[in-house]
Amino acid sequence: MDRREFVRRFGAMGLAGISLSAFPWLEGCTRAGKDALGKEKVRLGLVGTGSRGRYHLGNLKMVPQAEVVALCDVYRPNLDMASAIFPEARRYEDYRLLLDDSGVDAVIIAVPLHLHYRIAIDSFSAGKHVLCEKAMAYTMEECHDMYMKGRASGKVFFVGQQRLFDAKYIKVMDAVRKGEFGPVVNVRNYWFRNHDWRRTVPSPDLERHINWRLYREYSRGLMTELACHQLQNGTWAMGMLPEKVMGTGGIVYWNDGREVFDSVCAIYTFPNGVNMTFESVIANRHFGMGEQILCKDATIDLAGGRLYMENPKPRSGIRQMIGDIEKGIFSNPVFAGTSWSAESASSDPGVAVMPEKADGDGSVEMLQAFCHSAITGQQPPHVLEEAYYASLLCLLGDEAILQGRTLSIPQEFMIDYGKS
Amino acid sequence: MEFIYSDRNPSARTAFVSFDAMHTVFEMILVNVEEEKARRLACDVESLLHSLQSLLDRHAAGSAFSMINAAGEGVAVGVDDELFSILQFCEAFRRGTYGYFDISALSVYAVAPPYVLDAEARTVALSSGHVMLDAGGFGKGYALDRVKELLAAEGVSDCLLNFGDSSVSGAGRHPFGDGWQVSVKDSADMFCLRDGSLSISGCMPDGKAHIVNPASRQMVSRDYMIAVEGRSAFVCEVLSTALFAAPDEMRQALMSSFDGYGYTEIRKCYSGI
Numbered sequence: 007m008d009r010r011e012f013v014r015r016f017g018a019m020g021l022a023g024i025s026l027s028a029f030p031w032l033e034g035c036t037r038a039g040k041d042a043l044g045k046e047k048v049r050l051g052l053v054g055t056g057s058r059g060r061y062h063l064g065n066l067k068m069v070p071q072a073e074v075v076a077l078c079d080v081y082r083p084n085l086d087m088a089s090a091i092f093p094e095a096r097r098y099e100d101y102r103l104l105l106d107d108s109g110v111d112a113v114i115i116a117v118p119l120h121l122h123y124r125i126a127i128d129s130f131s132a133g134k135h136v137l138c139e140k141a142m143a144y145t146m147e148e149c150h151d152m153y154m155k156g157r158a159s160g161k162v163f164f165v166g167q168q169r170l171f172d173a174k175y176i177k178v179m180d181a182v183r184k185g186e187f188g189p190v191v192n193v194r195n196y197w198f199r200n201h202d203w204r205r206t207v208p209s210p211d212l213e214r215h216i217n218w219r220l221y222r223e224y225s226r227g228l229m230t231e232l233a234c235h236q237l238q239n240g241t242w243a244m245g246m247l248p249e250k251v252m253g254t255g256g257i258v259y260w261n262d263g264r265e266v267f268d269s270v271c272a273i274y275t276f277p278n279g280v281n282m283t284f285e286s287v288i289a290n291r292h293f294g295m296g297e298q299i300l301c302k303d304a305t306i307d308l309a310g311g312r313l314y315m316e317n318p319k320p321r322s323g324i325r326q327m328i329g330d331i332e333k334g335i336f337s338n339p340v341f342a343g344t345s346w347s348a349e350s351a352s353s354d355p356g357v358a359v360m361p362e363k364a365d366g367d368g369s370v371e372m373l374q375a376f377c378h379s380a381i382t383g384q385q386p387p388h389v390l391e392e393a394y395y396a397s398l399l400c401l402l403g404d405e406a407i408l409q410g411r412t413l414s415i416p417q418e419f420m421i422d423y424g425k426s
Numbered sequence: 427m428e429f430i431y432s433d434r435n436p437s438a439r440t441a442f443v444s445f446d447a448m449h450t451v452f453e454m455i456l457v458n459v460e461e462e463k464a465r466r467l468a469c470d471v472e473s474l475l476h477s478l479q480s481l482l483d484r485h486a487a488g489s490a491f492s493m494i495n496a497a498g499e500g501v502a503v504g505v506d507d508e509l510f511s512i513l514q515f516c517e518a519f520r521r522g523t524y525g526y527f528d529i530s531a532l533s534v535y536a537v538a539p540p541y542v543l544d545a546e547a548r549t550v551a552l553s554s555g556h557v558m559l560d561a562g563g564f565g566k567g568y569a570l571d572r573v574k575e576l577l578a579a580e581g582v583s584d585c586l587l588n589f590g591d592s593s594v595s596g597a598g599r600h601p602f603g604d605g606w607q608v609s610v611k612d613s614a615d616m617f618c619l620r621d622g623s624l625s626i627s628g629c630m631p632d633g634k635a636h637i638v639n640p641a642s643r644q645m646v647s648r649d650y651m652i653a654v655e656g657r658s659a660f661v662c663e664v665l666s667t668a669l670f671a672a673p674d675e676m677r678q679a680l681m682s683s684f685d686g687y688g689y690t691e692i693r694k695c696y697s698g699i
Contacts, residue, residue, distance in 0.1 A: 331438045331600075341611065
């Protein structure tokens with residue numbers, strides 16, 4: 007693909023041309039998918055009304071097929087804030103009572119990580135469709151059991167990997183999977199913040215309850231809360247799973263009684279030798295968040311939404327002469343200078359992945375797709391498998407860091423990854 | 427390869443061709459050549475440049491230059507007539523430029539002559555194991571002369587060729603002018619090529635020095651570029667390379683042997699914005 011073609015394809019096109027067969031879970035996000043549902047709605051119950059849960063509630067206001075009928079939380083202040091968003095929704099403090107509510111078709115689970123498994127399993131038993139926040143569960147065993155029971159239940163099961171529904175990711179992954187940028191040679195992920203990751207605690211006895219991300223009993227820290235979003239990039243781009251992971255981590259700055267690392271670095275290696283890294287530090291935010299796919303012929307900055315050709319050609323000075331000659335103009339093109347070579351082109355500004363600023367990160371589209379699937383009762387192919395392995399990889403990475411060893415996904419947790 | 431053909435102006439049908447070659451980009455404009463023929467010529471030119479690259483690219487395993495460099499001191503390497511002729515010219519230019527054009531400038535030590543040619547056996551042998559030959563100072567210019575030759579043999583009278591922005595050649599004339607106008611980036615300098623060529627030498631666009639002074643073996647850094655205009659793109663490139671490397675006071679003497687070629691110092695001008 008030369009620069010013209012590159013710019014044409016990535017600088018002036020939305021999702022047109024993307025093959026939905028490669029992204030079957032998107033059907034619910036299309037106009038046809040929405041129209042097919044008519045006025046049908048899915049009655050939703052939200053378990054966990056913390057910041058993430060309330061974020062979903064805000065987004066659900068934009069999903070015509072969503073009807074939020076029930077809210078649940080053990081922490082009253084959060085439940086009150088959620089009720090302010092959906093005042094008509096029934097309130098519960100015990101999720102089991104919400105699951106007993108026959109007026110609830112589907113459950114969104116946005117509770118601390120260690121509770122995902124139990125609530126999801128109970129939801130399947132209660133015959134509910136489930137959208138569970140990522141990471142899927144606290145251990146690989148739990149993830150696998152959730153996957154098996156979720157599929158066996160015949161109910162729709164989504165995990166909150168919203169990038170799978172983000173238009174710019176979809177567009178890029180489609181092109182990468184078609185080989186338009188040459189083979190993938192490296193995947194880099196990083197997430198840097200400069201914040202203690204603490205929430206305000208009104209009373210000391212609520213410390214572990216509110217700041218659950220900081221304690222091993224409830225969370226696997228940066229690996230489950232941040233890496234999980236990014237580790238799907240390699241599998242998604244290449245359609246294969248890493249065969250091993252090594253890593254290291256520690257508490258390098260926020261030595262405040264927390265139990266999870268504030269600095270981690272993990273390397274995942276795929277069967278073809280390609281490495282995918284994840285690095286996170288929360289005592290320096292200079293580099294922010296980055297997700298980059300390095301191909302032989304292009305670099306994709308997923309977080310920035312830009313693509314850079316590996317050997318960008320300068321804008322030709324003499325190509326413009328075609329137009330000038332057409333108009334009968336004796337032009338004076340400005341292009342001569344010292345030798346242009348690939349090595350001197352690092353200031354290439356790249357091109358935007360999307361033709362116009364794309365708001366959002368796929369969260370609304372994910373809810374839309376979930377509602378579509380819950381109404382039709384059809385589990386979209388592959389989306390759960392992609393999310394399952396994202397969770398497995400972050401948990402495996404955490405294990406590798408804790409054990410100081412190179413680890414592979416245990417055979418007993420392998421599922422059919424599929425070929426989509 | 428990118429190929430664009432426009433016949434919107436019937437009096438000046440235009441073909442534009444662009445492709446990667448010799449680690450940079452080659453472009454050409456052909457005027458009033460039938461589309462089918464223009465496409466064929468584009469392929470012929472691409473093949474020609476790739477064959478030249480396989481001759482001159484010292485980085486490419488199996489290229490003639492890489493094999494000569496790898497042979498070591500005194501080992502005769504057989505070369506074809508074209509490369510033999512190129513090496514003859516390069517040695518003549520080295521002598522004619524007081525050594526400031528030297529295809530062995532990247533060698534660890536200065537050795538003169540850097541290689542010995544055997545016209546009978548059609549071989550070249552390096553004078554020292556420390557010598558390394560590099561075509562960076564003339565390759566694009568030589569290639570442009572060869573392309574012009576090919577196009578002329580095919581009856582193309584009006585064309586503009588650009589190789590990496592630093593080597594430009596114009597044959598015939600622009601359909602609405604009496605030559606081919608070319609302006610230099612970030613400067614006020616403009617040239618009009620009438621069956622002529624232009625070569626520009628200087629630091630890289632990012633400011634990095636890359637031309638070596640063969641006498642001192644040091645990179646040459648200047649805040650201006652040297653442009654040489656004349657008939658042959660090969661000679662223009664040889665001279666712009668030599669003039670950029672040579673001390674200011676050598677320039678007149680150096681140019682005195684090359685009739686029909688002139689040079690200009692190109693200084694950047696800023697818009698003041």
